[in-house]
Amino acid sequence: MINIYLAIITAFVGVLSYYLWAWTYWRRRGISGPTGYPLIGCALEMLDSENPPYLQLKEWTKEYGKVYGITEGMMKILVISEPTLVEEVFVKQYDNFYGRKLYPIQGDPNKDKLVNLFASQGHRWKRLRTISSPTFSNNSLRKLKTTVEDCALELLRHIENQTAGGKPIDLLTFYQEFTLDVIGRIAMGQTDSQMFQNPMLKYVKAVFGEPRKFIFLSGAIVPWTGPLLRKFFMSLPNIFKNPAIHIIRQVAQAVENRIAQREADEKAGIDPGEPQDFIDLFLDAKSDDVEIENNEDFTKAGIKVTRQLTKDEIVGQCFVFLIAGFDTTALSLSYSSFLLATHPEVQKKLQEEIDRECPDPEITFDQLSKLKYLECVVKETLRKYPLGAMANARRCMRATKIGNYEIEEGVDILCDTWTLHADKNIWGEDAEEFKPERWENGDEQFFQKGGYIPFGLGPRQCIGMRLAYMEEKLLLCHILRKYTLETCKKTQIPLKLIGSRTTSPETVWLNLKPRDDI
Template sequence: MNVLGFANLVLSYYLWTWTYWKRRGISGPIGFPILGSALEMLDSENPPYLQLKEWTKQYGKVYGITEGLSKTLIISDPDLVQEVFVKQYDNFFGRKLNPIQGDPEKDKRIHLFAAQGHRWKRLRTISSPTFSNNSLRKLKTTVEDSALELLRHIEQQTAGGKPIDLLTFYQEYTLDVIGRIAMGQTDSQMFKNPMLPFVRAIFGEPRKAVFLSGTVAPFTGPILRKVIFSLPQVFKNPAVHIIRQTAEAVENRIAQRMADEKAGIEPGEPQDFIDLFLDAKSDDVEIENNEDFTKAGIKVTRQLTTDEIVGQCFVFLVAGFDTTALSLSYSSFLLATHPEIQKKLQEEVDRECPDPEITFDQLSKLKYMEMVVKETLRLYPLGALANARRCMRATKIGNYEIEEGIDILCDTWTLHSDKNIWGENANDFVPERWESGDEHFFQKGGYIPFGLGPRQCIGMRLAYMEEKMLLSHILRRYTLETCSKTQIPLKLVGSRTTQPETVWVNLKPRDDN
């Protein structure tokens, strides 16, 4: 075959993929030849997850898009969500990943978010005790210390009634917490943390050329990944810097523990996630093959490798930084714009948390605060990127035949504002809708801020604890008020997560304190 013939063959294959959904009788945005809708899914000025909502209005609750050679079915039908994430989990246990993110089967530093099959099951089993109530209770003091440190900075910055951008303050807080409980950071580094610019950059403007290359030409993914990680000074990839810092922290801890053991020093209580993962053991996990990881077969190691510990700490650092900071930002905006709800929440905090220190058990009594947080996550869902699965075996959901390799992405923003689930006031901030609990919303497949099914976010309870702790301390001292700089409505940006551009508010000291 000559070069021209080969080029025609390749072009024909791309065009065949580009028209995949049309040939199957499924509507959706056609996008551009070869690229499909890849550019829209990388547009941080028009967040992709809000774009999905617009497409859903146009094409309905089930439609298809292509991104290069990737074929994705978008769903916001709660029955189909339940089918994919829960009932047919064994057919959808993989993630929707760009090839430059690594091979979930071979990457030595694979983490819980990207892993699939037996590797995921093993990592999840070993990691789960790290987020148990018993473990979180031990972390409470560290979380509260960071909250009080942030309050000191807030007090300094708001002197004289000056407004502040709470988003930047909350990012300082969440990075401080996760650095101390996951990365061996021994004290607060708030407003002087050298890691902050790198972590922020991960959620900034995406490197479109790199991601497009992995999408349009998947075979280039492993090559690009190797080059990027080999030449960090050239590509300035923030993830490389964070992974190297994480690896250094893990290696230093291993060396310290070996030295202590040689000196006859007994290991004490775990200091952070690194210690917890080094100590972690799981029940026997048996494997036959990665295609059906419900079968029993051979036993695997009961401990994490050093590379796997680096991977887990990296993903918890990145995920723990962004999502909790955003949830706090959205909660604060909604409280500032709904003073009657804020007053009710302050009354609960005053009643349940009367002492200077807030205990772990007192946090669990803040029922109205839990409703506020859940309602915030409904109106501003954070985990839309995570609400995607890859079909690992051909199957059928509803009336749709799904081939192996097809990605399923939930349009979470549409799902969370569906009037058939939430009623005519679906677009309003009404924490009281959660008074009867949330089980029925989960059962309907209509509420998935932390995902759904076996791959639901492992850090959910830690995020709740961080948010409730900080909001309690803030609301005991201040009332949040809008100011001339407050964006109403918020301008939303971002491609990996959807975040407010700013959250400027006034923090008015409470007269009743």
């Protein structure tokens, strides 16, 4: 009996020592940072929706400097906001940092059948990226412009109805309707507008809602339970209210319907013609037998890519484009509108440019490229409110060194984007100000310094960047030609920011005053 007790005590001490060893990882390496709590480290702070983690990073950077370490359970994370190190990780040493920071419950990116472009890595990522890239070329965007503009005009009709009598509206909710409508029509085969009646909206919004801390903490503290938890919660969506699985099922059904339609058309001798949406594009690359790649020898150069996708991968790509295309663009539009309403001189200058360059009812693709000041406004908004901060993280896949820091395999590098975008050494003493004019001499100076990464940096820069720019510019043009944005009693100044996966304003209540100068 004594031997059993001794074995239990020894095992307990061994496990405790193992976790304490992980918890003190950065301290033992002489790197400062917040220690958090035993076992969980800083995981709770990184899951706090009321105090967005990317604003918490900014506070920690003020205290510990531009390089410091944190832990989230067994995950070891080096936080950086030094531009030279950012460029080192994201560009110069991409071959050593080609994976993303992922929680164990997000699945194994090398084995998950539904893995998407965001989570995949190595050869598999390269194949998915190569197949997806034509969707976001200038030629493709020209074809999509008409659909995006239809959605913009539909939103204007809803705005006009809701603002009758001078009533303010929460533009965040309107922009969410717009972006979901756009991505539904260009990615999911949706044939007409479903604004303010789209059944998928509640599920998509829920993905960005309050995180299930217990699940994330369990996966972070005991990584081997991650795949089990994922399988358990994905298989019982109605019980555990998993919004992601509801979306995946709807996407899978849309893909199945399109496959059936294409087979029927083929039997009837109907030519499939040009791809109509993302599903068509991916089905053109479909194969029932795609060998899963081995990433051990991955380098970004010299890769021969197989241009084929499995049906599960098609579902995965449509899912991630739906999620990414919904949230970030809606947030950027919300922040832009708030900044324009609180900086009327900027708004007036922008309206003058839009009136001058876009005199006709329809706004052409080429006219959008002439709106230089609008470009400055959008870029400055993304500097002030970087949206995809959680994507600006990489996993070390091979032990290496960045600057003076030895990085072991498996360590995650997380960029403190909010600090980087407000660094006075890069942006000047007016870094805290909203100043679109700073972009009038081009942006190369900021990109070269590694100081501007709203869409990431390097080979894994956001593939949908140009589509997001086009959506935002097109909708803002139509709104500002007809209305002037003004603050109201409900406007939060400053904005209250919330969220853990992305940083969102709680609301963006504004008045849209019909213009009397047109």
